[in-house]
Amino acid sequence: MKMAAGLLLLVCVGAVVHSARAQDSYRGLPGDYKKGVDLALEQLNTHPGVQHNFRFWRSVAKSDIESGFGVKYFYHQFYLKPTTCDKGATVSDSQTCPFRNDRPLIDCAVCYKTASDQIESSPKPYVHCMQRPRLTEGMRTARLEHCRQMNYNSGAPTLLAVSTGTK
Template identity: 45%
Template sequence: MAVLLWVVLLSAGVSLSQAQESFSKLPDIYKKGVELALRAINAHHASKDHFLFLKSIHQAEIEAGFDVVYIYHNFYLKGTKCKRGTENADTTSCAFRNDRPLVDCVVCYKISAGKIDDKPQPYLSCMYRRSLSKESMREREIGCFRAGFGSLTPTPVPFTGS
């Protein structure tokens, strides 16, 4: 499944970019997914710290036409010294903590006319980097496949001509 996902991404003319150090440098279509992840993790009852974007690991997009883009984004979040629920937090007001592990997130979603679509529902998986296993990475691939990347798999077209 992993090979299939990457073959689909690469065959569709996807560009994977280098890690970017700053949220402000991200293109808007990637910021939307990071914001989705930050809302989820900063609202989670088990989170005690406020989390912020640290850097991108992989970015990919497939333009499907008609102003539709499928997004894959793998990135790190890092806990800060601010408490969960801190409003208008940034790295100057909430310094990163170095005594906590990084949170590795993958988000896959469909953008239409500049907004995240509800169908298919965006896929989001965030876990401590040290907890990542081959099984959890496989689950992420399946989640992204269900979030729309699977619908872009090339299918054979039957030939009925002579």
């Protein structure tokens, strides 16, 4: 009986540490990358077909290019994981919601321009999120191409040429 209780305690501690590590992933993101994650979460939470609250899980790839005069272009691919909280929880509140493991991850890619540390409306920020099992290679290619075009149209060097993948 003591051994079973000890094992249960160990599993609980492991779950808390694992959850805290994921939470630290969001906290550890630079502010400009958090803005892109927050933008994706806001759009996801307003979509009528989405029934769960989501939280940042981890980065897959991210890159940025500074084009001068305080202007930067960002590309960030990341995973969002469903939580047990109700849909519509604020971004800051949802960072404490426990993850659920019975739903697929959402794979998101965002690209946007900032000036003076604010997301610019032109070119329009691009957010593409899809459940991982439904994300096709064609969708991946299309979203990368969209972000490349966004940078070329503005005369900036391409972000994806300097993309640094993190796994």
